[in-house]
Amino acid sequence: MTATDLGMPGSSRRTPAPPAGRLIDSPPFPVAAKQYLADSQLRANLHHATSTIRAKRARVTAELPNWEQLRLAGEAVKDRVARHLDYYLEELEQNLTANGAHVHWAADAAEANQIVVDLVRAKGVDEVVKVKSMVTQEIELNEALEAAGIAAWETDLAELIVQLGHDRPSHILVPAIHRNRAEVREIFLREMKLYGRAAPDSLDDEPRHLAAAARQHLRDKFLRAKVGISGANFMVAETGTLVVVESEGNGRMCLTLPETLISVTGIEKVIPTAADLEVFLQLLPRSSTGERMNPYTSMWSGVRPGDGPQEVHVVLVDNGRSRVLADPIGRKALRCIRCSACMNICPVYERVGGHAYGSVYPGPIGAILTPQLRGTAAAIDRSLPFASTLCGACAEVCPVRIPIPDLLVHLRHRVVDERKRSHLGLEQALMKGGGWVMASGPRFGLLERAGGLVQRVTGREAVGPLPWPASLWTRARDLPLPPEQTFRQWWRANRDPLCHPERSEGSLRDDEATTVTSVTSASAEAAAE
Amino acid sequence: MGKAEIFAAIRAALADVREPDPAADVAVPWEYGQATAVEDVVGLFAERVEDYKATVLRAASADAVGDLVAQALAEHGAGSVAVPAGVPEAWYAAAERAGVAIRRDDPPLTNAELNETAAVLTAAAVGWAETGTIALDHRADQGRRALTLVPDLHVCVIEAAQIVTDVPEAMARLQASLNDRQPITWISGPSATSDIELSRVEGVHGPRTLIVIVVG
Numbered sequence: 005m006t007a008t009d010l011g012m013p014g015s016s017r018r019t020p021a022p023p024a025g026r027l028i029d030s031p032p033f034p035v036a037a038k039q040y041l042a043d044s045q046l047r048a049n050l051h052h053a054t055s056t057i058r059a060k061r062a063r064v065t066a067e068l069p070n071w072e073q074l075r076l077a078g079e080a081v082k083d084r085v086a087r088h089l090d091y092y093l094e095e096l097e098q099n100l101t102a103n104g105a106h107v108h109w110a111a112d113a114a115e116a117n118q119i120v121v122d123l124v125r126a127k128g129v130d131e132v133v134k135v136k137s138m139v140t141q142e143i144e145l146n147e148a149l150e151a152a153g154i155a156a157w158e159t160d161l162a163e164l165i166v167q168l169g170h171d172r173p174s175h176i177l178v179p180a181i182h183r184n185r186a187e188v189r190e191i192f193l194r195e196m197k198l199y200g201r202a203a204p205d206s207l208d209d210e211p212r213h214l215a216a217a218a219r220q221h222l223r224d225k226f227l228r229a230k231v232g233i234s235g236a237n238f239m240v241a242e243t244g245t246l247v248v249v250e251s252e253g254n255g256r257m258c259l260t261l262p263e264t265l266i267s268v269t270g271i272e273k274v275i276p277t278a279a280d281l282e283v284f285l286q287l288l289p290r291s292s293t294g295e296r297m298n299p300y301t302s303m304w305s306g307v308r309p310g311d312g313p314q315e316v317h318v319v320l321v322d323n324g325r326s327r328v329l330a331d332p333i334g335r336k337a338l339r340c341i342r343c344s345a346c347m348n349i350c351p352v353y354e355r356v357g358g359h360a361y362g363s364v365y366p367g368p369i370g371a372i373l374t375p376q377l378r379g380t381a382a383a384i385d386r387s388l389p390f391a392s393t394l395c396g397a398c399a400e401v402c403p404v405r406i407p408i409p410d411l412l413v414h415l416r417h418r419v420v421d422e423r424k425r426s427h428l429g430l431e432q433a434l435m436k437g438g439g440w441v442m443a444s445g446p447r448f449g450l451l452e453r454a455g456g457l458v459q460r461v462t463g464r465e466a467v468g469p470l471p472w473p474a475s476l477w478t479r480a481r482d483l484p485l486p487p488e489q490t491f492r493q494w495w496r497a498n499r500d501p502l503c504h505p506e507r508s509e510g511s512l513r514d515d516e517a518t519t520v521t522s523v524t525s526a527s528a529e530a531a532a533e
Numbered sequence: 534m535g536k537a538e539i540f541a542a543i544r545a546a547l548a549d550v551r552e553p554d555p556a557a558d559v560a561v562p563w564e565y566g567q568a569t570a571v572e573d574v575v576g577l578f579a580e581r582v583e584d585y586k587a588t589v590l591r592a593a594s595a596d597a598v599g600d601l602v603a604q605a606l607a608e609h610g611a612g613s614v615a616v617p618a619g620v621p622e623a624w625y626a627a628a629e630r631a632g633v634a635i636r637r638d639d640p641p642l643t644n645a646e647l648n649e650t651a652a653v654l655t656a657a658a659v660g661w662a663e664t665g666t667i668a669l670d671h672r673a674d675q676g677r678r679a680l681t682l683v684p685d686l687h688v689c690v691i692e693a694a695q696i697v698t699d700v701p702e703a704m705a706r707l708q709a710s711l712n713d714r715q716p717i718t719w720i721s722g723p724s725a726t727s728d729i730e731l732s733r734v735e736g737v738h739g740p741r742t743l744i745v746i747v748v749g
Binding site: 049052053056057073074076077080081083084085087088089090091092093103108109110111115159160161162165178180181183184185188211212214215216218219222223226227240243244245251252253254256257259260261271276278279281282283285286289293295296297298299300301302303304305306308310311312320322326327329330332335 | 535536538539540542543544545546547549550555556558559560561562563565566581584585641644645648663664665666671677678679682683699700701703704705707708711712714715716717718719720721722723724725726727728729730731732734736737738739740
């Protein structure tokens, strides 16, 4: 039964409509963050979920004595692949083809979507079942299928909650992390009946019962589906094997029952050998769900006669990845195996949630990946590298050792450089002025003395909210005032051997004496200037 | 069209890479296929499988498997069981005598028939202790992938000699199956989800009950 059958006003859609508007038009991060911070229910849901998963992850990673060796191995394999991506993609294509799979190449989202729409149309069906996949979110495949009159049913429980909730994912592993059980119950009761088997009227908000409702709702769809669509966590070049890691069995349903399987994956998902899986299939489950192993991992190598889909397609998507690769620092982001440990530990993510990031990739990894994949033309993408306190917790937990804070700083630099090229903003003007002051000792000394004077006059150590444009800084932080006495003044009064010759001998240790000499000569130079 | 464009972009992006041999360019500091230090491999395997709320039964010898299978099916009220062609008859003879309908997958059962079948009985390819995982490589004694997916109860028989320490040792054993392009399924407990408030619920789309019988 579709929405049209029910005569819903102004809608001829097959699947629930997501929120209006495009992600790339989202407001800059600080604006969105302010809005989401005000939602106390959201903050409670996120705090509960992220603290639970953080504790689980910490427990199971501590269990392995060679965890750090695994991280180093994961990093090295991913770096090897990135630096020789053409080599491994060539090998992958050859082996996939030899295994009876059809390989397609898509330079961007539009090409990828067109390939999938054409493949589904060729099978003469108007619905597909989907395994949770980040790249199909990234290219907005569901909406492309919907526009072609094809219903794409999400089958992961959290994705189902998001789809039925007319919502967007806010986390890469648990897309409905922002919803609590009561909200899920409400969505299921309201929406399931519009798109298939209704939720039982007696449904309560017990997670076990909510999961059972999803099982019943989706079972018919699995059994009748002719086409399944998946992503892949890994693709093994050596054997032409795709790997999907999941929990619920919805993945196995989509990968096994339909006659045709279309797997859409980013080109960076290739790994050299099957043996490399022993590294990643230890790193990924422990980092993502905090389990020793996820319930199900599926590996398939093209077509297997008599077992599973007899028509297998693999769509390899660039969509900005080759651009990321061109920056030797930025390309480290392509190591990402989408575990979500970085967002689970991020204090910023925990407070604002995933929607504030205006991207299917939220949290720390999103802040470095999105502006590289999409570029920095949009306001949201320019703001993302600044959506961090640079605390570094994300880099500590990353299973492939992506130096996320370094990349954030690198991208901040890029954004500022681009802005400087177009016009000199207020911040740049201040920095330029600051540079002029700090380049000269007397000028800096003068400024310091002026600052001390303000404190002596006002008697305060910090200033609170200031009018615009200083409010850009002071509305979130106190602006500390310089102390009454500057370091130079203190030095001259207490330690300067020119003023206190008696202290330069005996009372200072040798290393201090060396410092004193160089500082003295520096101040002598400054005085001479 | 797409491929040439993408490869040109990749090669231009990698202008800084001078060493053509990937292995020489980036060394991977890892020794593959190593066993880990586990004293009682079978004991730890059983413990870790049970951590996922699966059931582990021990059969002293192959002769005891049939009775354990019949007992497991009876306890879960399973009136029918799907069996792949390569499963020994001795494993399900007792169940058959007890009245359980045996559904051989030959000719292949339809999806609808599988959906009406209560249980499935298979062997395994390899199991490992540290994570409590069994792997199927879907050869004749394990059957095609759909068999172990649609019925709600999976009874899986594994020999003690098939159980190794951890993922690396298991991957080494699975290499031959991958070389043969066999599909492979790793199973760690019954299907589960943590999608609602991160609280774990066992039993979603895949079998909601997993019983592992360890022989020897």
